[in-house]
Amino acid sequence: MTIMVVAALLAAAPAHTVRAQDILSDVGYSPYSLYGLGDLVRQGTSYSLSMGGIGIGDRNVRYINMANPAALTAREAKSFMMDFGLENRNTIYQGNAATSLSPTATGVMKSASNTTTMHHIIATMPIESHSAFKVGIMPYSTVSYKFRAEETSDELLADVSDIQYYKTGSGGVYQAFLGAGVTLWDRLSLGAEANYYFGKIDRFSGAYFTTSSSYRTIKSGTNYHVSSFGGKFGMQYVQPVGNASAIIVGATYALPMKMHGDQTRYAYSATSSVTDTVVNEKVKMTDYSVPGELGAGITYHYADRFTIGFDYLRQDWRGRTFEGTPGVDFQAVTAQSFRAGLEITPNRYDVRSGFIHFLRRLSYRFGSYHEQSFISLNGRQVTSTGFTFGVGLPVYRYYNSINVGIDFGQRGTLESNLVRERYFLFTVSFNLHDIWFIKPLYN
Numbered sequence: 001m002t003i004m005v006v007a008a009l010l011a012a013a014p015a016h017t018v019r020a021q022d023i024l025s026d027v028g029y030s031p032y033s034l035y036g037l038g039d040l041v042r043q044g045t046s047y048s049l050s051m052g053g054i055g056i057g058d059r060n061v062r063y064i065n066m067a068n069p070a071a072l073t074a075r076e077a078k079s080f081m082m083d084f085g086l087e088n089r090n091t092i093y094q095g096n097a098a099t100s101l102s103p104t105a106t107g108v109m110k111s112a113s114n115t116t117t118m119h120h121i122i123a124t125m126p127i128e129s130h131s132a133f134k135v136g137i138m139p140y141s142t143v144s145y146k147f148r149a150e151e152t153s154d155e156l157l158a159d160v161s162d163i164q165y166y167k168t169g170s171g172g173v174y175q176a177f178l179g180a181g182v183t184l185w186d187r188l189s190l191g192a193e194a195n196y197y198f199g200k201i202d203r204f205s206g207a208y209f210t211t212s213s214s215y216r217t218i219k220s221g222t223n224y225h226v227s228s229f230g231g232k233f234g235m236q237y238v239q240p241v242g243n244a245s246a247i248i249v250g251a252t253y254a255l256p257m258k259m260h261g262d263q264t265r266y267a268y269s270a271t272s273s274v275t276d277t278v279v280n281e282k283v284k285m286t287d288y289s290v291p292g293e294l295g296a297g298i299t300y301h302y303a304d305r306f307t308i309g310f311d312y313l314r315q316d317w318r319g320r321t322f323e324g325t326p327g328v329d330f331q332a333v334t335a336q337s338f339r340a341g342l343e344i345t346p347n348r349y350d351v352r353s354g355f356i357h358f359l360r361r362l363s364y365r366f367g368s369y370h371e372q373s374f375i376s377l378n379g380r381q382v383t384s385t386g387f388t389f390g391v392g393l394p395v396y397r398y399y400n401s402i403n404v405g406i407d408f409g410q411r412g413t414l415e416s417n418l419v420r421e422r423y424f425l426f427t428v429s430f431n432l433h434d435i436w437f438i439k440p441l442y443n
Contacts, residue, residue, distance in 0.1 A: 026109070031093070031145050031419050032382060032411070035330060035375055036322045037173050037226070037259070037288060038143035038201065038316075043067060044141045045083050045120065046429035050390020050405030051341025052367025054309040057250035059189075062399040063431060064122055064134065067295070067311070068250050069191025072124055072132040072181030072235040079126065080436050081399075085119040085429040087262075095419040119427060125436075133180040134193075142172040143201050173199035173226050174383060187239070193232040195260070200225055214224025222265035224285065230257040244303040252295040259288040291316050305345050313337040317374035333381055335374040341367035341388070348394075363392035373411075377418055384411035384421075399433035 006049035033039040047063045048055045055067025064083045066073035075081070095109045122136030149165045179193030204221035236250040263285050267278040292315070299309030317332040346360040367388040375382040386409025393402045412418045 014225045033143045033145055038141040040141050041139045045085055046403040046405040046427040049427055050365040052333035052339040052369045052386050052388050054311045054339050054341040056252055056295045056311045057248045057299040058247055059308055064124055068252050069179040069193040070181050070189040070235040070236040072134055073183040073189050078436050080434050084121045085430050087119040088116045090114050091421050091423040093421055131182040135178050137176045140173045140175040143169045145169045167205040169203045171201040174196050189236045191234045195230040197228045212293040218269055223264045226259055226261040228260045231255045239421045243301040246301050248299045250297045254293040256292040257290050261285045287322050304348050307343040309341055329378045331376040332374050333376045337371045339369040365390040378416040380416040382412055384409055401431045403429045
């Protein structure tokens with residue numbers, strides 16, 4: 001069975017035949033957010049996301065680096081920076097009906113979704129000449145799906161008439177962070193970050209007898225309230241190459257953490273006039289933990305015109321267990337991410353007027369990534385591959401800019417009875433920059 005069909009049939013004890021066209025009709029953000037804390041959000045501003053998500057080895061005085069806290073010290077003296085970002089995602093879902101629903105099912109199940117959310121807000125300020133700190137908030141994970149299926153078994157329909165199965169999920173986890181960095185001996189930078197994770201996740205399933213009053217609607221689910229702390233460390237080393245270029249190597253390590261909080265399990269049956277509670281209990285969370293994540297990156301900068309870099313991240317989820325979906329062959333595996341990016345600015349300081357000269361002042365970004373998620377279904381690891389593009393538009397003075405990015409990608413496959421997602425992701429970040437604590441020479 002596909003991930004989506006089994007989710008829709010969770011409320012039914014035996015597996016029955018359902019209509020293929022109904023399974024994908026109400027899909028939300030992603031069917032892969034069924035597992036763990038949901039869909040893990042890729043960190044970064046539009047600047048880094050449009051370069052494939054690189055940042056571990058990147059130091060740029062014009063932009064805030066969210067990937068490595070050691071990069072906080074890459075800044076102009078006494079400069080204040082803030083970045084606010086939005087994200088719009090359009091996704092087309094496809095899944096094979098054949099064999100996943102019933103031996104006689106044919107065709108391809110299709111659906112689409114469109115969501116717009118806040119991606120991040122972050123600010124950084126200097127502490128002293130060689131140190132700085134940051135504070136901000138962004139989503140860590142999202143849970144959003146809705147599956148529906150209708151019973152078509154002639155035997156059941158003759159006995160109880162129409163039955164509809166639902167499974168929904170909503171909510172997510174946010175992370176608030178406070179970090180600081182310091183530069184030692186001009187070339188080595190170190191950083192640390194403290195994270196607070198909080199949020200709410202609701203998972204629900206139900207079986208509805210829509211035309212028969214002899215049977216009760218069955219509803220069950222779990223509400224999670226997450227509250228936990230985590231941390232991250234980073235380093236960067238700058239090796240000058242000639243007078244105008246440098247190679248930067250970086251590394252990060254995010255600490256493993258146990259997700260704390262409460263989970264309320266409930267189940268009840270209902271008719272139009274009576275509701276009976278089967279179970280309603282509140283217990284401590286025990287199913288969720290996040291392993292440590294190791295990252296490494298290398299970037300080459302040439303003056304203020306050219307940047308190219310590569311990042312690698314690894315997170316070993318093996319042995320983690322989650323409250324799953326019965327009948328689904330799910331296994332947590334090692335997650336890996338490979339990212340590459342490029343930025344070209346023809347002439348940032350071209351002050352001549354005209355459209356061509358304006359285009360020369362823009363920054364053009366390109367990138368790609370291949371990510372192997374922690375989810376393995378039916379013996380096949382769920383992966384995503386995408387290509388990114390973006391542009392940075394300078395605004396007014398200093399380093400103020402508007403940065404837009406586009407991400408074309410695909411996650412999953414039609415093989416092994418999985419679901420394929422083809423998505424178009426649009427991001428925009430407003431990068432604000434100012435110089436503080438300047439004493440004027442004249443009043």
